[in-house]
Amino acid sequence: MQTLPSPHSAEATSSPSFQIDDWRSGYRSQPEEYAYWIDDIEGEIPTALEGTLFRNGPGLLDIGGHPIRHPFDGDGMISSIAFKDGKAYYRNRFVRTEGYVAEQEAGKPLYRGVFGTQKIGGLWANMFDLRLKNIANTHIIYWGHKLLALWEAAEPHRLDPETLETIGLDYLDGLLQPGDAFAAHPKIDPGNPDQGQEPRLVNFSIKTGLSSTITIHEFDISGNCVKSYHRSVPGFAFMHDFVVTPNYVVFFQNPVSFNPFPFVLGMKGAGECIQLNPKAATKIIVIPRNGETPVQFIDAPAGFVFHHANAFEQAGKVFVDSIVYQGFPTLDEGTTYQDVDFSKVPEGQLWRFTLDLDTEAVDDASCLISRCCEFPTLHPQQVGQPYRYLYIGAAHRPSGNAPLQALLKKDFETGEEHVWSEAPRGFMGEPIFVPRPDGTVEDDGWVLCLTYNAARQCSDLIILDAKNIQNGPIARLKLKHHVPYGLHGSFTSTYFGPTAA
Numbered sequence: 259m260q261t262l263p264s265p266h267s268a269e270a271t272s273s274p275s276f277q278i279d280d281w282r283s284g285y286r287s288q289p290e291e292y293a294y295w296i297d298d299i300e301g302e303i304p305t306a307l308e309g310t311l312f313r314n315g316p317g318l319l320d321i322g323g324h325p326i327r328h329p330f331d332g333d334g335m336i337s338s339i340a341f342k343d344g345k346a347y348y349r350n351r352f353v354r355t356e357g358y359v360a361e362q363e364a365g366k367p368l369y370r371g372v373f374g375t376q377k378i379g380g381l382w383a384n385m386f387d388l389r390l391k392n393i394a395n396t397h398i399i400y401w402g403h404k405l406l407a408l409w410e411a412a413e414p415h416r417l418d419p420e421t422l423e424t425i426g427l428d429y430l431d432g433l434l435q436p437g438d439a440f441a442a443h444p445k446i447d448p449g450n451p452d453q454g455q456e457p458r459l460v461n462f463s464i465k466t467g468l469s470s471t472i473t474i475h476e477f478d479i480s481g482n483c484v485k486s487y488h489r490s491v492p493g494f495a496f497m498h499d500f501v502v503t504p505n506y507v508v509f510f511q512n513p514v515s516f517n518p519f520p521f522v523l524g525m526k527g528a529g530e531c532i533q534l535n536p537k538a539a540t541k542i543i544v545i546p547r548n549g550e551t552p553v554q555f556i557d558a559p560a561g562f563v564f565h566h567a568n569a570f571e572q573a574g575k576v577f578v579d580s581i582v583y584q585g586f587p588t589l590d591e592g593t594t595y596q597d598v599d600f601s602k603v604p605e606g607q608l609w610r611f612t613l614d615l616d617t618e619a620v621d622d623a624s625c626l627i628s629r630c631c632e633f634p635t636l637h638p639q640q641v642g643q644p645y646r647y648l649y650i651g652a653a654h655r656p657s658g659n660a661p662l663q664a665l666l667k668k669d670f671e672t673g674e675e676h677v678w679s680e681a682p683r684g685f686m687g688e689p690i691f692v693p694r695p696d697g698t699v700e701d702d703g704w705v706l707c708l709t710y711n712a713a714r715q716c717s718d719l720i721i722l723d724a725k726n727i728q729n730g731p732i733a734r735l736k737l738k739h740h741v742p743y744g745l746h747g748s749f750t751s752t753y754f755g756p757t758a759a
């Protein structure tokens with residue numbers, strides 16, 4: 259099987275757009291929990307922006323002074339920023355998972371992390387300890403009147419949307435059993451109001467081993483599960499994300515193998531036992547949402563995908579836009595994430611795969627954004643639909659791997675790219691597109707992004723006009739502290755801040 263050709267014409271030769279110590283300083287533990295009105299603001303918060311931004315990510319990079327091996331092993335900490343009448347209220351709290359509470363009390367790691375964090379005591383303390391610590395650190399969604407912190411290998415934690423206090427594990431009204439997985443990348447199918455279709459939250463869970471079972475759940479706007487169906491797929495499956503269209507859910511089964519022995523023997527985390535096989539094909543798994551028609555498997559060029567941007571059906575084909583890495587990023591023996599040499603790690607690039615379901619083949623695979631990019635977002639009404647605009651975190655320079663420092667807006671109709679960069683001392687998190695309530699066109703809205711400002715050693719929430727991102731933020735809300743680099747978040751139009759300033 260061929261591999262995807264590199265779209266680079268030349269390697270980056272210019273000096274880096276950042277200092278490595280600046281980048282590292284965004285990975286400091288934030289043990290404090292805050293709640294305050296944001297009063298240090300450049301520009302103005304649009305008064306039409308009303309609702310709450312929730313965001314999840316590792317809040318601690320150490321446990322009692324013992325560094326964790328990878329940020330993906332860090333305890334989930336939720337930030338919320340509630341907007342109303344041109345004002346904004348910030349709050350953060352750790353998810354009180356069983357592991358977080360026990361380890362904070364003990365002052366040391368009591369669990370092994372999936373990405374290599376080990377208990378104190380070396381091999382003998384870690385061998386055959388296969389317990390997972392549900393760290394609730396990947397995503398957070400508000401759906402069906404529930405705020406849920408997600409981590410893909412275990413049950414969601416339910417939180418109070420106003421105080422962010424942890425209510426407990428949530429079994430989705432009996433849908434999940436203790437220990438069941440629930441993925442961290444739910445998609446909201448906006449439905450088609452003209453056909454009387456309401457929005458649905460669609461998510462999956464996976465059980466994997468020598469073969470794998472994917473279970474898909476669909477929830478109505480009240481949070482009731484209205485449909486569950488499962489399909490078996492051959493082989494080990496590492497799948498973090500998926501896409502939804504009106505008729506299909508689509509997964510990419512990365513060509514990876516899993517050797518459990520170093521994990522079982524206590525030498526490595528489970529996530530460190532995954533290897534990409536560049537000679538094998540990526541299997542694209544197309545599952546009809548009617549729950550009846552058979553699954554289709556389509557071979558695609560090898561590559562590694564964590565995240566998809568979107569998918570849509572058009573002219574009898576299915577188009578899937580995904581961020582593809584030419585290799586699976588791993589850490590060398592004896593090094594930590596802080597030592598990463600960006601030039602030696604493959605960057606993510608946005609590719610569009612055209613699937614012909616009649617011939618069960620990939621008709622075309624084209625690179626649409628060659629600049630290093632991650633964390634895509636788009637207008638929520640375009641999810642699963644043909645769309646014109648994508649917003650995505652990107653590197654400052656057009657080629658080569660580097661931390662995300664910029665926001666890129668792609669216009670698929672004209673091919674144009676507009677970029678706003680926070681370099682040299684700013685670092686970009688996941689952007690979130692929020693539509694203007696009375697907006698009429700696809701880019702009528704704002705892009706919200708929590709950034710890290712190494713000059714202040716603090717984080718900023720920036721708000722950009724989605725029509726003119728190249729002009730920079732229309733408001734910069736300066737937090738009083740830093741929030742470590744995080745993962746995913748979401749916006750709800752419900753305001754969960756205090757009643758009065």
Ligand code: CO
Nearest residue numbers: 443498565746
């Ligand atoms: Co993710």
